[in-house]
Amino acid sequence: MQTYIADIAAHVGQQVTLRGWLHNRRSSGKIHFLIVRDGSGFIQAVVSKAAVGDEAFGRADHLSQETSLSVTGTVRADTRAKGGYELDVHTFEVHGDSHDYPITPKEHGVDYLMDRRHLWIRAERQAAILRVRHEVINAVRDYFNGRGFILCDTPIFTPAACEGTTTLFPVQYFDDTTAYLTQSGQLYNEANAMALGKVYCFGPTFRAEKSKTRRHLTEFWMVEPEMAYAGLDDIIELAEGLLTSVVARVLDTRKAELAVLERDTSKLEAVTGHFPRLRYDEAAKILQDKGLPFQYGTDLGGTDETVLSEQFDKPLCVTHYPSDIKAFYMKPDPERPEQALCVDVLAPEGYGEIIGGGVRLDDYDLLLERIKAHDLPQDAFEWYLDLRRYGTVPHGGFGMGIERCVAWICKLDHVRETIPYPRMLYRLYP
Amino acid sequence: MQTYIADIAAHVGQQVTLRGWLHNRRSSGKIHFLIVRDGSGFIQAVVSKAAVGDEAFGRADHLSQETSLSVTGTVRADTRAKGGYELDVHTFEVHGDSHDYPITPKEHGVDYLMDRRHLWIRAERQAAILRVRHEVINAVRDYFNGRGFILCDTPIFTPAACEGTTTLFPVQYFDDTTAYLTQSGQLYNEANAMALGKVYCFGPTFRAEKSKTRRHLTEFWMVEPEMAYAGLDDIIELAEGLLTSVVARVLDTRKAELAVLERDTSKLEAVTGHFPRLRYDEAAKILQDKGLPFQYGTDLGGTDETVLSEQFDKPLCVTHYPSDIKAFYMKPDPERPEQALCVDVLAPEGYGEIIGGGVRLDDYDLLLERIKAHDLPQDAFEWYLDLRRYGTVPHGGFGMGIERCVAWICKLDHVRETIPYPRMLYRLYP
Numbered sequence: 035m036q037t038y039i040a041d042i043a044a045h046v047g048q049q050v051t052l053r054g055w056l057h058n059r060r061s062s063g064k065i066h067f068l069i070v071r072d073g074s075g076f077i078q079a080v081v082s083k084a085a086v087g088d089e090a091f092g093r094a095d096h097l098s099q100e101t102s103l104s105v106t107g108t109v110r111a112d113t114r115a116k117g118g119y120e121l122d123v124h125t126f127e128v129h130g131d132s133h134d135y136p137i138t139p140k141e142h143g144v145d146y147l148m149d150r151r152h153l154w155i156r157a158e159r160q161a162a163i164l165r166v167r168h169e170v171i172n173a174v175r176d177y178f179n180g181r182g183f184i185l186c187d188t189p190i191f192t193p194a195a196c197e198g199t200t201t202l203f204p205v206q207y208f209d210d211t212t213a214y215l216t217q218s219g220q221l222y223n224e225a226n227a228m229a230l231g232k233v234y235c236f237g238p239t240f241r242a243e244k245s246k247t248r249r250h251l252t253e254f255w256m257v258e259p260e261m262a263y264a265g266l267d268d269i270i271e272l273a274e275g276l277l278t279s280v281v282a283r284v285l286d287t288r289k290a291e292l293a294v295l296e297r298d299t300s301k302l303e304a305v306t307g308h309f310p311r312l313r314y315d316e317a318a319k320i321l322q323d324k325g326l327p328f329q330y331g332t333d334l335g336g337t338d339e340t341v342l343s344e345q346f347d348k349p350l351c352v353t354h355y356p357s358d359i360k361a362f363y364m365k366p367d368p369e370r371p372e373q374a375l376c377v378d379v380l381a382p383e384g385y386g387e388i389i390g391g392g393v394r395l396d397d398y399d400l401l402l403e404r405i406k407a408h409d410l411p412q413d414a415f416e417w418y419l420d421l422r423r424y425g426t427v428p429h430g431g432f433g434m435g436i437e438r439c440v441a442w443i444c445k446l447d448h449v450r451e452t453i454p455y456p457r458m459l460y461r462l463y464p
Numbered sequence: 465m466q467t468y469i470a471d472i473a474a475h476v477g478q479q480v481t482l483r484g485w486l487h488n489r490r491s492s493g494k495i496h497f498l499i500v501r502d503g504s505g506f507i508q509a510v511v512s513k514a515a516v517g518d519e520a521f522g523r524a525d526h527l528s529q530e531t532s533l534s535v536t537g538t539v540r541a542d543t544r545a546k547g548g549y550e551l552d553v554h555t556f557e558v559h560g561d562s563h564d565y566p567i568t569p570k571e572h573g574v575d576y577l578m579d580r581r582h583l584w585i586r587a588e589r590q591a592a593i594l595r596v597r598h599e600v601i602n603a604v605r606d607y608f609n610g611r612g613f614i615l616c617d618t619p620i621f622t623p624a625a626c627e628g629t630t631t632l633f634p635v636q637y638f639d640d641t642t643a644y645l646t647q648s649g650q651l652y653n654e655a656n657a658m659a660l661g662k663v664y665c666f667g668p669t670f671r672a673e674k675s676k677t678r679r680h681l682t683e684f685w686m687v688e689p690e691m692a693y694a695g696l697d698d699i700i701e702l703a704e705g706l707l708t709s710v711v712a713r714v715l716d717t718r719k720a721e722l723a724v725l726e727r728d729t730s731k732l733e734a735v736t737g738h739f740p741r742l743r744y745d746e747a748a749k750i751l752q753d754k755g756l757p758f759q760y761g762t763d764l765g766g767t768d769e770t771v772l773s774e775q776f777d778k779p780l781c782v783t784h785y786p787s788d789i790k791a792f793y794m795k796p797d798p799e800r801p802e803q804a805l806c807v808d809v810l811a812p813e814g815y816g817e818i819i820g821g822g823v824r825l826d827d828y829d830l831l832l833e834r835i836k837a838h839d840l841p842q843d844a845f846e847w848y849l850d851l852r853r854y855g856t857v858p859h860g861g862f863g864m865g866i867e868r869c870v871a872w873i874c875k876l877d878h879v880r881e882t883i884p885y886p887r888m889l890y891r892l893y894p
Binding site for chain 2: 036038054055072133150152153156171179184185186187191203204205213222225226228232233237242263396418420423424425426454462463464
């Protein structure tokens with residue numbers, strides 16, 4: 035019967051058997067200290083000659099990093115121990131050797147580690163990030179499920195190149211057909227919202243980005259809620275609620291992981307209540323007043339987003355971008371049609387956009403006009419136009435990139451560590 | 465302020481505003497009955513001339529199917545009403561017209577409906593299936609999350625054609641590289657289990673199947689748990705726990721949807737406790753005794769699975785298939801090496817395999833031998849071999865196809881209705 039290190043507190047004074055791997059080892063000569071990990075946590079196992087006998091004591095001195103082993107012993111609370119508990123070992127059994135494990139406690143380069151990602155994820159820091167990712171994803175799902183949203187998976191194979199082909203991955207779909215890997219489930223989400231009211235999709239999305247930046251992956255996960263009968267305020271409030279809920283959950287349940295990552299949690303604790311809002315016009319003025327070379331009418335660049343978000347402790351909502359730089363399906367503000375009813379949420383601490391969304395164009399004639407003006411193939415959009423033909427309603431939603439969100443919450447330099455097997459321009463292995 | 469039909473019970477005697485679509489309409493001359501849907505449910509809204517006035521009463525008589533509208537009125541409990549409540553309408557407002565809605569209450573062919581899937585999902589039956597799908601997926605996630613499993617997304621783009629290229633979708637991955645869309649996250653899951661102990665992945669998987677059957681999609685969702693330090697009994701118990709938990713959840717929370725689908729729930733209520741188990745040898749004997757043309761040593765066919773599963777009220781676990789017909793990574797039974805430590809779970813009522821899994825080969829030398837015997841490119845498997853080089857442990861898991869599971873729980877003839885936008889051999893639109 036295996037006990038997990040995560041549950042060790044319930045077994046103080048009892049004999050348990052842990053099954054895991056040797057993470058590290060040191061010795062005082064008379065006692066060997068084995069740091070054992072089992073995936074759920076780390077614990078120090080204390081091996082003394084008196085307890086295990088000469089032969090086993092000698093073997094323990096030669097165990098190498100990542101040897102797999104079962105360790106049986108008595109759990110002891112120890113306030114000095116990392117995690118608060120130690121194991122006094124009675125016996126141990128080796129399952130698999132590990133010679134010359136390639137990732138040692140010394141420093142390795144990122145490419146070296148990425149080539150060994152299947153092993154690198156065993157490291158304390160990487161495992162902590164993946165546990166935070168797990169928690170973020172579950173918090174996102176719980177948030178939407180708890181508010182009556184229905185998960186409605188949108189297809190990965192899509193029939194048409196909707197927004198230009200430069201960043202699309204084409205796939206030959208039997209015989210003569212070409213499919214494209216989805217970049218967003220939004221158009222389908224809109225149809226789903228007309229059927230189920232409040233929906234979300236949550237799956238991998240793909241961008242054939244040839245740029246190498248710290249914020250781009252070719253394959254990344256995105257959650258996209260969509261609501262029928264929603265306006266811009268509803269969308270912003272949903273985004274505020276989502277981020278505060280996700281951050282609170284990670285703070286609540288992943289303290290140990292944030293400590294491993296040396297995350298300054300006071301920055302996260304500030305993420306509550308309503309977020310500051312700036313219209314694009316106001317944002318532009320701030321950037322120009324600061325002397326940045328920002329040109330009114332263009333999209334915010336990475337630096338612009340960083341400068342703006344650094345003005346605030348909380349995520350920042352930037353609204354009403356020029357319609358010209360937003361997607362064809364964005365609804366214009368009736369009061370200023372040259373601006374869109376849209377919102378980008380910029381994460382604090384310079385992390386830039388993590389959420390983008392808005393109100394969708396619900397007028398058939400105007401949408402058709404836009405499709406033509408954008409030189410999009412009308413045929414491919416007939417089904418999408420149907421949503422305006424048959425009982426159109428005001429509606430909207432947003433998309434949140436999970437990797438960017440995790441990078442911010444963990445305060446990482448690069449999104450590549452936020453997913454088990456990142457896919458980038460020159461990275462398809464392992 | 466919008467009230468959802470799903471929450472209507474809390475508003476009896478109150479005035480509320482519903483926002484939705486006109487599903488259907490009938491009239492007694494003096495009273496119009498509008499069946500309104502808002503995505504969360506259906507309700508009958510009663511329009512009388514006395515309450516709304518002549519002009520509105522006249523308009524209500526001309527509302528067409530799928531017109532979008534807001535309806536304000538008083539909620540009344542009525543045991544005769546479907547759902548138990550009706551709305552006495554005070555006013556209503558039309559948002560969007562709907563002329564000649566293409567899906568009428570009359571019968572349509574499947575191809576016709578599939579071409580209009582973006583509208584078809586508004587139908588009561590289709591929406592009910594999608595809500596069951598939502599519940600199944602959430603029950604699956606809750607099951608694993610509640611047992612200490614960490615969600616660990618495995619990549620969609622994979623570098624090597626691992627199990628033959630005939631059913632793989634290749635994608636040009638920049639310049640000269642070819643990536644393949646994943647068919648299973650399992651190999652990566654194994655690496656993740658060595659890092660995090662108990663893990664699962666849950667995402668879309670792809671099969672370029674040229675066959676048209678009622679059980680195949682080219683794009684389908686699969687959940688795959690993997691456990692370090694697990695044997696065949698652990699895997700079977702995990703599968704039993706998963707299925708009983710999922711079925712219980714749907715029975716508990718989706719009664720209304722199962723009623724819409726006219727599902728015989730007594731069949732689902734039988735899915736509890738431990739499941740019957742048959743070794744492949746025993747299964748073969750049953751089939752041969754029944755006079756089926758089953759050849760010992762071959763895989764079970766669809767008919768074989770149907771016949772076997774019909775012998776039992778519960779899902780059936782078939783174990784110990786011949787190693788030769790299972791994947792290269794399956795661990796042989798030490799007591800009968802020609803058989804694999806594997807399990808397929810066949811759903812009752814003739815639905816066939818919904819779960820497949822087993823113990824993985826954890827011995828380096830034997831795995832390498834198998835990779836060579838299967839003519840697989842050793843280079844591409846070096847990282848996978850690393851898992852046996854550095855602290856190998858007994859481990860295993862399984863995969864469950866969501867669409868097949870939903871088809872069984874809803875008792876559908878074809879998996880194509882279990883996913884919002886099915887992708888099949890000749891189906892990529894909408």
